[in-house]
Amino acid sequence: MNSPGTAVVVRDLEKRFGDFVAVNRVSFEVKRGEIFGFLGPNGAGKSTTIRMLCGILIPSGGAGTVAGLDILTRQEEIKANIGYMSQKFSLYEDLTVEENIDFYSGIYRIPAEKKQARKEWVLQMAGLKEHLHSRTGTLSGGWKQRLSLGCAILHEPPVIFLDEPTSGVDPISRRQFWDLIYELAGKGVTVFVTTHYMDEAEYCDRIALIYRGELIAMGAPADLKTEKLREDSIAPSMEDLFVSLIEAHDRDARPQEEVRR
């Protein structure tokens, strides 16, 4: 299960909350250095899956590894090897930019001699050099988002998980954010990103569609489009693909319901 070329491996991963099955036997692999997009409507199970991979939710069933570490037994080691950024900005708004960075370098145990260099790097990356002493709460959404990402990858993790990182951010900032993601992937970092912006899905190397807790399609965006949307082939958009896949899934599920009636 731990071939050196894979960053994330998941087999039959399952999470139940009481009777509700949030994630239903999902399996996939993410290669090292890949940008893997995890798509689906709200409540489809994207965040639940990510949380299981990050070690903050215990799976109800199945198995998996992240950076070669078992998600069932070695969550704490995983946490030292991943970066995680969620849809909510995870910064302390009453702290300054610098204090936020210092705080996260503290909890990620960045060695003292590297601290300054990493801080410089984050400021450079997020374009926040002039705002070092500004309170984070006063920054605009795009800046907060880049600072969040910077703080999440201070410890240079090989795998990063981004849970709807661009929700509520203007298009230009989203664009800049994706430039950052490409830069990271170029350095060999594996990026696992969830989104419900269809245009963002196009930027990914490979995408997986999750709907009602089930994985309904997976592959490179272009391949998926040619494969699933042969009929209406004039400039197919991601959105068309998404809608048709979900409709197809519902069609498959419906006959059984009718039989029951």
Added chain:
Amino acid sequence: MLVKEFIHIFRDPKMKAVIFLVPVIQSMIFGYAVTTDVKHVATAVFDLDNSQASRELVARFVRSGYFDVVARVQNEGQVRVLLDRGRARAVLRFNQGFEREMLAGRTARLQVLLDGADSNSAGIVLEYSARIAAEFSRTVLIERSARLAGAFRPPGGVDLQARAWFNENLESRNFYVPGVIAILVMLITLMLTSMAVVREKEVGTMEQILVTPITPGEFIAGKTLPFALIGFVDVIVITAIAVFWFEVPIRGNLLLLFLATALYLMTTLGIGLFISTISQTQQQAMMSTFFFYMPAILLSGFIFPIANMPESIQWLTYLNPLRYFLIVIRGIFLKGIGISVLWPQLLALAVMGLLTLRAAAGRFHKTMA
């Protein structure tokens, strides 16, 4: 983590005020207000005799310092009105013939009417009145015997010489001010810690903290040490006010007081953190804090002596860290007793502190799962 919590607190000027100014103001107010000494009781005199003897007795009441004559009334109706409206809390009533009865060698009657709504104060006033009246009749007796028999010496009676140890003047302030230290510090540390974790949950930073390799121990330490330090500073500030402003004697060892404070803070911080881990919002944390805080004060012996409570409730007070700390802090301030006497309380605080902190750490781990 540590540095961050300090920044959180000090960045907010309102927070700073809450932490340092409020204890100062509250201990000042409580120092003056929280007293059960009854002084300057508003008293009305209803003197139908208006004789030398009755006036002499009224003068004795006034001289005692416990009674202030606020009105002189002429009839029953006025007595009622004064007591109803609360303008007088005691009425001294002399019937006609008070002096005559006395001179005739019979028992003269003085009636004291009290506003018994506040039963505690009324009881105390009653006791004062009885004492003054008894003294009066004794001097009258001595004078009379002297007049009758010249060199006659009155028979020796029993003279009760009560001395209150540890608090010679029975100043209730000396008893309550050390207690105020305990309850104020409890309030502040409880509030700060119970908010600390919940705030992170509300803002959403908790999730981020959970995906970092921070250990529960580090997290708990980061969330308690700053508040422990603040608690200490508050104890020192209020102790200084108590000693230098209110002149409450401090007879015991200050180091022992600090040791006890450290143990006590462990329990309040542990409880605060525990509340924090079971609450989802700051409002919930606030409610839970008060749900704990009110009974903790009422069942601590701060106001109502534990010995007077029903036995089942007395057992309940053994779970209350405030109970132990009050004994310790009052013991150190007033009695000057040391560890050889106070060790059971210190031990109880230490055990409770460790248990609550452990419980909080345990709860914290579960929320990660």
